[in-house]
Amino acid sequence: MLPMLKAAAVCLLIMLIPFPSQGQKVTFFEGSFEEALAQAKEQNKRVYLFTYTEPCQYCDSHRASCFRDRDVADMLEKNFIPIQRNLQRGEGVLFAMKYRADRHAESFVFDSDGRLLIRFVGPWTADAFLRELTRRLERDIIADRPGISPTLELPYPEFLRNAIEGTARPTSANVVQYLAEHPDWSEEVTWSVLTLLVKDEQLDRYILDNYQKLSKLYGKDEMERRAVAVIERRLGKALKNRSLPEVEAALKTLKNILPGYWPSYRSLFYNDYYLAVQDFHELKEVLDDDSYKGEFITPAQPQMLNNAAWAIYEHCEDHEILMWAVDGMRGIIEKNAPYAYVDTYAALLYKTGQYVEAEKQALHAIEIGNRNGQNTSSSEKLLRLIREKR
Numbered sequence: 001m002l003p004m005l006k007a008a009a010v011c012l013l014i015m016l017i018p019f020p021s022q023g024q025k026v027t028f029f030e031g032s033f034e035e036a037l038a039q040a041k042e043q044n045k046r047v048y049l050f051t052y053t054e055p056c057q058y059c060d061s062h063r064a065s066c067f068r069d070r071d072v073a074d075m076l077e078k079n080f081i082p083i084q085r086n087l088q089r090g091e092g093v094l095f096a097m098k099y100r101a102d103r104h105a106e107s108f109v110f111d112s113d114g115r116l117l118i119r120f121v122g123p124w125t126a127d128a129f130l131r132e133l134t135r136r137l138e139r140d141i142i143a144d145r146p147g148i149s150p151t152l153e154l155p156y157p158e159f160l161r162n163a164i165e166g167t168a169r170p171t172s173a174n175v176v177q178y179l180a181e182h183p184d185w186s187e188e189v190t191w192s193v194l195t196l197l198v199k200d201e202q203l204d205r206y207i208l209d210n211y212q213k214l215s216k217l218y219g220k221d222e223m224e225r226r227a228v229a230v231i232e233r234r235l236g237k238a239l240k241n242r243s244l245p246e247v248e249a250a251l252k253t254l255k256n257i258l259p260g261y262w263p264s265y266r267s268l269f270y271n272d273y274y275l276a277v278q279d280f281h282e283l284k285e286v287l288d289d290d291s292y293k294g295e296f297i298t299p300a301q302p303q304m305l306n307n308a309a310w311a312i313y314e315h316c317e318d319h320e321i322l323m324w325a326v327d328g329m330r331g332i333i334e335k336n337a338p339y340a341y342v343d344t345y346a347a348l349l350y351k352t353g354q355y356v357e358a359e360k361q362a363l364h365a366i367e368i369g370n371r372n373g374q375n376t377s378s379s380e381k382l383l384r385l386i387r388e389k390r
Contacts, residue, residue, distance in 0.1 A: 026067040026076055029083050033091060033114075033152060036081045041112035048080035049108040051087050051101050062105040062123035069126035075133075080109070088165055094152050096164045098188075100195045100222070109137065114150060119221050147188055147217025154189050163197060170197060186210065186217060195226070204230040211257050227257050228265075235269055239276045247273045271304050275311050280321045283308055287328070302332045306341050313347045322352050339369040343379050350386050359386045 028050075029036050036047050050067075052059035066072045076082045085092030087101055095101055099108065105122035107129075118136045122129070157178055159170035175197050182190040185206060191214075194203060207214065207226050215223040231254045238246030247269050255262040267286055274283035287305055309325040316322060329345040342365040349358035362383040369376035 026073045026082055029081050033083065033095075036083050037110070037112055037114050040081045040110075043081070044112075046080050046112065046117070047110040047114075048076055048082045049095070049110065050082070050084040051092065051095060051104075051106045051108070052084065053087050053104055056104045058105040058123045062129075066122075066124060066126050066129045072126050072130060075130060091152075093161060093164050097156050097160060097192050097196070098148070098152055098154065100192050102196055103225075107133070109133075114152075116145060116148060116219070119219075121225070145217065145219045147186065147191070147214075149188055156189055157193065160193055160196065186214060191218070204233065208253065208257060224258060224261075228254075228261065231257075231265070235272065239272055242277055244273060267304070271308065275308060278311070278315050280308075280312055280316045280318065284321060284324055302336055302341065305329065305332055306344050309348060310344050313344065313351055319352070322348060326352055326354075337364075337368065339365055339372060339374050339376070339379075342368060343382070346379065346386075347382055350382060350389075355386050355390050359383065359390065362386060 029039065031039075033047075033049075039045075040047050050062075052063075085095050087093065087096040095108075099116070099119070103121045106119060107122060108119045109117045111117055120132060120136060124132060157174070159168070159174045159178075162168040163170050175193065178193055179185070179190065179198075182193075185191060185194050194206075207223075207230050211223060211227055231250050234250040234253070235247060238244075238250055251262065251266060251269055254265055267289075270286045271283065274280070274286060287308060305328050309329050312321055312325045316325075326345070326348045329341065329348060333341050333345055342361055346358050346361035346365055349355075349361060362379050365379040366376045366383070368374075369379065
């Protein structure tokens with residue numbers, strides 16, 4: 001079964017989140033942000049903020065996995081004053097505007113003076129969340145962000161507030177006039193208007209051309225994410241155009257701006273391209289080449305292979321490539337066997353004529369899916385096809 005999103009997508013993480021332990025639940029502080037800071041200062045703690053919207057499956061998944069986990073609850077309540085804010089309501093709107101919180105299920109950590117220390121996007125499993133939070137706090141990544149003022153409430157234009165709350169959509173004339181009257185796009189309020197309301201090539205070019213300056217003002221954690229989003233949009237255009245030169249141009253830009261991301265994204269970009277054009281021999285070379293597998297991509301590699309294997313099952317008749325996919329998926333499910341992976345493996349076994357093992361794996365996939373409350377109709381249909389061949 002092919003997951004809905006490409007290999008880099010976070011969506012699969014939701015599918016893999018285990019049912020949380022029914023232990024202690026995180027108790028979120030109910031007061032204002034200023035009151036939370038006062039509590040943090042009094043107790044020598046930091047403030048942890050979780051931002052969400054409604055509805056939001058990513059936010060719900062993060063809550064279910066993390067905030068009902070005993071270890072997460074212990075860690076947050078021992079070291080932080082935990083708060084949460086709906087980005088479309090009340091004080092959450094101010095956080096959305098000030099910190100350009102345009103991603104769901106995002107975590108922020110502030111010191112007791114209200115200085116932003118770290119931010120990172122979810123959802124996460126409980127164990128992974130604890131590792132990531134600890135890693136970010138221990139690493140030397142907490143830097144000054146001179147572009148961020150100490151005040152939460154700033155003179156934001158009314159059309160931005162209305163857009164965040166969802167009460168009125170701004171007109172392009174509103175935004176164009178505001179940007180014309182505020183030519184320094186790196187200024188805090190203008191930067192919020194620009195990033196939250198403008199989604200075009202002009203913004204993309206501004207981000208890439210001013211990446212170093214903006215990183216010094218607002219932090220690498222925000223700007224790395226925005227630069228990667230620009231590159232991914234360019235990749236999307238390249239895939240739509242079926243253009244390998246455009247893929248390579250996007251990779252070149254990434255290498256110049258974020259060289260640390262390049263090895264891992266190289267495999268992602270080529271993987272997506274060769275999937276799109278159904279060049280399975282080149283796709284095999286990409287996934288076989290260990291030099292593409294940087295630290296960043298390692299957790300996503302099984303999903304990349306599953307995506308490729310499902311496309312091979314659907315569109316490829318080359319026996320050598322099919323057997324390569326069978327071998328690859330066998331190695332994957334020996335280590336990690338969610339429903340989608342076992343379903344793909346069973347389908348490949350069926351297509352290569354290995355009906356006895358295909359039936360066994362299809363039944364296993366159905367068992368896993370039923371246990372997790374997933375739709376198993378794909379495996380049930382496959383099982384009927386297998387039994388017709390036996």
